[in-house]
Amino acid sequence: MAGSRKAAATLPTIPVGPGEDPWTNEELDEVRTELEDEVGRLQKKVAQAEAELRELLTEGADVAGRDPADIGSTNFERDQGVSLAASARELLDQSVQALRLFDDGQYGVCEICGGPIGKGRLQAFPRATMCVACKQKSERR
Numbered sequence: 001m002a003g004s005r006k007a008a009a010t011l012p013t014i015p016v017g018p019g020e021d022p023w024t025n026e027e028l029d030e031v032r033t034e035l036e037d038e039v040g041r042l043q044k045k046v047a048q049a050e051a052e053l054r055e056l057l058t059e060g061a062d063v064a065g066r067d068p069a070d071i072g073s074t075n076f077e078r079d080q081g082v083s084l085a086a087s088a089r090e091l092l093d094q095s096v097q098a099l100r101l102f103d104d105g106q107y108g109v110c111e112i113c114g115g116p117i118g119k120g121r122l123q124a125f126p127r128a129t130m131c132v133a134c135k136q137k138s139e140r141r
């Protein structure tokens with residue numbers, strides 16, 4: 001039975017958490033589309049954050065004869081710009097990675113413990129690559 005169904009389906013089999021229904025093709029499509037959208041959104045965000053950062057760095061380089069308070073606020077803006085660009089880049093990397101896993105048929109498997117991430121969690125956070133338990137452990141570190 002499983003064999004005949006597999007031949008027709010091109011979409012990967014993604015594990016679900018305990019008590020969850022198996023993924024339907026529509027749900028898989030949705031989560032993949034969501035990931036693609038996310039990658040597109042984040043690419044724009046990263047490009048924007050990096051462009052702003054370059055601007056700040058250019059401004060920051062020209063500090064001769066400027067008010068120290070002014071330089072201080074430029075440094076603050078630059079630090080904020082650095083962390084904004086870095087966090088956007090990190091989210092983008094996660095989304096790209098999740099999309100790659102999806103296409104490799106490895107999506108939905110926790111990268112730490114190898115258990116199912118769970119359908120509900122992936123529908124809420126399509127770029128999740130860890131199950132809730134492992135995610136919480138990694139954040140506590």
Ligand SMILES: [Zn+2]
Nearest residue numbers: 110113131134
């Ligand atoms: Zn895990």
